[in-house]
Amino acid sequence: MLGKLIKHEFKAVSKVLGILHIALLITTIMGIFAINISKHSGFIFFNELTFILYIFILIAISIAVMIYIVIRFYQNIFTDEGYLTNTLPVKPYEHIIAKLYVSFVWVIINAICTLISFFFLMLSQSSISEIKIALWNYKSDLLDLMGNHTQLVIFLMILGVFISVIYMLIMSYAAIAIGQTMRNHKVLFSLGAYVVLYVLSQIVSTIIRLPFGFISLLETNTINWNTFFVPIILLSYLLSTALIILYFFITNYIMSKKLNLD
Amino acid sequence: MSNILECSSLVKKYGTKTALSEIDLIIEPGHITGLLGPNGSGKSTLIKLINGLLVPDSGVIRINGMTPDVDTKKIVSYLPERTYLDNSLKVKDIISFFEDFYDNFNKEKAYDMLNHLKINANDSLRKMSKGTKEKVQLILVMSRDAKLYCLDEPIAGVDPAARDYILNTIISNYNENASIIISTHLISDIENILDEILFINQGKITLKSTVDEIRFQEGKSVDALFREVFKC
Amino acid sequence: MTWNLNSDRPIYSQLIDKLKIDIIAGVYKAGDKIPSVRELASDASVNPNTMQKALAELERDGLVYSQRTSGRFITEDQEMIKHVKNQLAIEQITEFFEKMKQLGYKREETMQLIECALRGKENE
Numbered sequence: 001m002l003g004k005l006i007k008h009e010f011k012a013v014s015k016v017l018g019i020l021h022i023a024l025l026i027t028t029i030m031g032i033f034a035i036n037i038s039k040h041s042g043f044i045f046f047n048e049l050t051f052i053l054y055i056f057i058l059i060a061i062s063i064a065v066m067i068y069i070v071i072r073f074y075q076n077i078f079t080d081e082g083y084l085t086n087t088l089p090v091k092p093y094e095h096i097i098a099k100l101y102v103s104f105v106w107v108i109i110n111a112i113c114t115l116i117s118f119f120f121l122m123l124s125q126s127s128i129s130e131i132k133i134a135l136w137n138y139k140s141d142l143l144d145l146m147g148n149h150t151q152l153v154i155f156l157m158i159l160g161v162f163i164s165v166i167y168m169l170i171m172s173y174a175a176i177a178i179g180q181t182m183r184n185h186k187v188l189f190s191l192g193a194y195v196v197l198y199v200l201s202q203i204v205s206t207i208i209r210l211p212f213g214f215i216s217l218l219e220t221n222t223i224n225w226n227t228f229f230v231p232i233i234l235l236s237y238l239l240s241t242a243l244i245i246l247y248f249f250i251t252n253y254i255m256s257k258k259l260n261l262d
Numbered sequence: 263m264s265n266i267l268e269c270s271s272l273v274k275k276y277g278t279k280t281a282l283s284e285i286d287l288i289i290e291p292g293h294i295t296g297l298l299g300p301n302g303s304g305k306s307t308l309i310k311l312i313n314g315l316l317v318p319d320s321g322v323i324r325i326n327g328m329t330p331d332v333d334t335k336k337i338v339s340y341l342p343e344r345t346y347l348d349n350s351l352k353v354k355d356i357i358s359f360f361e362d363f364y365d366n367f368n369k370e371k372a373y374d375m376l377n378h379l380k381i382n383a384n385d386s387l388r389k390m391s392k393g394t395k396e397k398v399q400l401i402l403v404m405s406r407d408a409k410l411y412c413l414d415e416p417i418a419g420v421d422p423a424a425r426d427y428i429l430n431t432i433i434s435n436y437n438e439n440a441s442i443i444i445s446t447h448l449i450s451d452i453e454n455i456l457d458e459i460l461f462i463n464q465g466k467i468t469l470k471s472t473v474d475e476i477r478f479q480e481g482k483s484v485d486a487l488f489r490e491v492f493k494c
Numbered sequence: 495m496t497w498n499l500n501s502d503r504p505i506y507s508q509l510i511d512k513l514k515i516d517i518i519a520g521v522y523k524a525g526d527k528i529p530s531v532r533e534l535a536s537d538a539s540v541n542p543n544t545m546q547k548a549l550a551e552l553e554r555d556g557l558v559y560s561q562r563t564s565g566r567f568i569t570e571d572q573e574m575i576k577h578v579k580n581q582l583a584i585e586q587i588t589e590f591f592e593k594m595k596q597l598g599y600k601r602e603e604t605m606q607l608i609e610c611a612l613r614g615k616e617n618e
Contacts, residue, residue, distance in 0.1 A: 004362045011355075012348065083346035087313050088363050089335040183277070257317050260276075261310070294541055426539070433535050436542045454505060457541045474504035474544065483501035 001090050005098035012076075016068055017106050020061050021113055027057045028117040032124040054121070058114050065110045069103040070172045074190075078180050082261050092255035096248060100169055107165050156233055163240050167247075171197055174247035177254040197247070205239050264327040266291050266410050266441045267312065272321035274307050281307040283465045285321070291409070292438040294455055296484070297445040299462035300492050305445045306343075308462070309412050312443075313340045326409055336364070339408035343415045345395050347387055353398060354383040364406055372405035375431065379424065393419050400428060404435055411435075411442040417451060429455055450485040459484055461491065497538040505540055509548035512538075517557060517568055518579040525570045528558065 031054050076085050077095065085095065122131060175197055179190025209232065265288050272285040282304045289295055299305050310316040311323055314330035325334040347356055353376065360367045376383055379397055387395060396419050403411065416432075417425045432442060433455055446452060453473055461469035468491075476484050499508050516522050528534070535545040549566060552558040556574055560566045569575070594604045 001363070008359060008362070012350075015350065080344045080346050081348060083315070083340070083342040083344065086315055087335055087338075087340050089332045090363070091332055259315055259317075261315055292543070294543075429539055430536050433539065433542065434532060436532065436535075450501065453501065454499060454538075454540045454544075457543045473541075474506055477502060477504045481502055485501065 002094050002098060005090060005094055006101055009098050009102040013069070013072055013102060013106065017065060017110075020064055020068070021110070024058070024061050024110075024113055024117055027054065027061075028120060031117075031121050035121070035124045058117065062110055062114060065106060066168075066172075069106065069169070070176065073099055073103075073173055074176050077255065078176070078186075078261065082259075086255070086259060086261070093248075093252045095255070096170075096173065096251055100166065100173070103169050104162075104165055107169070108162075111161075152230070156230070156237075159237065160233070163237055163244070167240050167244050170244050170247040170251065171201070174250045177251045180260070181254060181258050201243050204243075205236060208239060209236060265289060265324075266326060267443075268322070268324045268327075269308075270322045272308075272311065272323055273319045274304075274311060274316060275319050281465050282311070285465075285467060287460070287467060287470075289410075289441050289443070289458075291441055292436075293458050294432070294436065294442045294444065295458040295460060296449070296452065296456040297443055297460050297462060298449060298484070298488055303462045304465040305462055306414065307465075309340075309414055309443070309445060312410070312412055313338060336366070337409040339403045339406040339411045341399055341403040341411070341413045341416055343418075345392070345399060347395065347399065349388045350386070352384055352386050353381065356387070356398070356402065357383065360402055360406070366407040368405045368407060372401055375401045375405065379427065393421060393424070396420060397424060397428075400431075404431055409440050411440065413442065413444045413446075415446050415448075416444060417448060418446070425451060449488055450483065453484050456484075461488070463492065497540075499538070499540070506544050506547045506551075509538065509540065509545060510551055513548065513552060514557065514578055514582060517575060518582065522568045524568055524572055524575060526568045527564070528566050528568060530565060 031050075034050060075081055076099075086092075126134075172194065175194035176190045178193035178197075179186045179188070182189040267287065267289040269285045269287040272282055272287075273280070274282040285304075285308065297305050297308070307316065311318055312325065312330065314335060323330060325338060328334050351359075357369060357372055360372075361369055373383065376398075379401070381390075381394060381398060381401075387398070390398070400413075400416055403413070413432075417428055420428065429452065432444075436442075444452060444456065456473050459469065459471050459473060459476065460467055473484055476482075476487055480487050482490075497509075497512055499505060522528055529537070531542050531546050531549060534549075535542040538545065549558060553560060553566075555578075556571070557569055557578060558566055559569060591601075591604065594607075599607070
């Protein structure tokens with residue numbers, strides 16, 4: 001059943017999200033075009049202003065992706081469509097997982113496409129060799145910082161990205177679900193719930209990290225990856241995961257017991 | 263064979279308002295029951311409880327002996343009052359959707375009914391009139407081989423000719439192992455196809471009888487009795 | 495076939511009446527097989543349970559009999575059919591006389607009116 005949910009979820013969202021990414025592609029192409037014309041004709045099509053515009057569009061598209069995903073969750077489960085969704089022979093947690101998975105995939109796609117777009121834009125601005133030199137400089141600095149833990153650090157970074165995306169998504173879902181339990185002004189309450197959840201989790205994570213941070217510092221003479229950074233990073237991942245599980249439970253509980261379609 | 267629907271001392275409240283109070287009800291297989299009552303009487307609350315869209319505050323509700331959950335959703339086919347279909351889809355998309363999620367969905371029957379009502383499966387739902395969309399929903403619901411069909415206002419937004427088709431579809435779908443609950447205001451149109459009648463008012467069942475019993479005892483149609491009982 | 499069911503009498507007795515009339519009028523002849531419950535119910539736009547009840551009563555009266563695998567058939571008994579026909583006729587007549595009584599006519603006056611009406615029809 002989960003597989004079918006995922007399949008249909010992809011079908012349902014890919015049209016709009018696909019279009020957004022085509023817009024991204026077009027913007028990139030136009031950007032590259034503008035740079036090339038600027039280079040060859042001397043007429044500055046591409047300057048700081050258009051660059052800002054380009055960045056703005058990229059950010060706008062990423063935000064649009066997020067907004068669409070969140071609205072989709074709300075619409076499909078808590079409005080008229082909910083009469084179909086919630087009467088399917090499927091457990092609520094399966095719905096949540098399916099939507100989480102599909103949204104996650106698309107957010108990652110969006111991130112990768114955005115990076116690629118940026119890379120290609122840089123490529124047309126400078127040459128490959130220039131970029132290589134710039135990256136090489138960064139790489140040396142980074143390697144110094146990372147020591148011989150390069151693989152570990154890269155793994156942790158990617159894991160971090162995955163966890164934060166899932167975290168952001170499930171927190172939005174939970175906020176929507178919480179807002180739905182109210183009789184009136186549901187959207188307002190959802191936004192409020194989001195803010196509250198965000199603030200609460202910030203507070204909780206700071207409170208928990210502080211003592212651990214101190215303890216780690218006190219116990220070692222040197223600050224290096226093994227003694228300080230990795231434990232702290234792992235701790236915050238653990239915390240995020242715990243919160244992810246909490247938000248999942250909240251969303252599942254509301255969908256199972258507190259559903260109230262109009 | 264167990265009863266299709268059993269409610270005992272069923273209670274549902276919204277905050278301080280009691281929508282259903284101590285509902286006791288049994289529906290056996292092979293019946294077409296009319297759930298009749300004014301707006302706000304608790305009809306939709308009861309139907310939502312049957313479909314697992316609401317959870318009771320107290321009391322018991324069982325579908326075929328089971329508490330509303332995934333397994334009951336497999337055997338209950340629900341037609342809500344509103345359109346619940348994704349407008350961006352085509353009719354054939356929604357048919358394959360139903361096929362995927364419901365084992366007891368009969369695709370041939372659905373296409374047969376679509377043909378009868380001259381609805382093109384390739385059409386997008388967005389382009390259809392409200393009445394046509396409602397027909398599509400009804401076809402989807404009746405194409406499932408379920409044990410309990412919950413129809414909420416199945417003929418309200420539909421033209422008289424299609425109404426006859428729909429009523430006939432309901433009659434011909436009749437099978438002794440399944441039951442149908444129809445919640446409606448248009449009593450005179452469907453009175454003849456009902457066997458059992460439930461009057462519900464302010465969260466309580468005020469009358470449980472059959473159409474013929476009412477006509478025999480009161481000398482008037484159920485529709486006339488309803489108007490009398492629920493006079494504003 | 496229009497069933498013309500009105501809304502203040504029990505449905506199943508109206509179904510019985512209609513079926514009886516059909517049998518008497520020869521729509522269903524003696525020995526004919528009648529359609530299934532479901533077909534009849536669909537035709538009349540009524541609940542199959544109600545139609546079943548009507549047919550069961552016709553069976554009890556002997557107008558109809560069922561053979562387990564082949565379905566339901568009209569009785570071959572012509573006498574029985576004639577009997578039912580007469581019964582319905584008498585019901586109509588009794589009702590007519592009741593109505594005339596309500597209008598204030600005595601029995602003899604009613605008979606005279608009938609003869610007048612018949613003669614009037616002959617002269618047309």
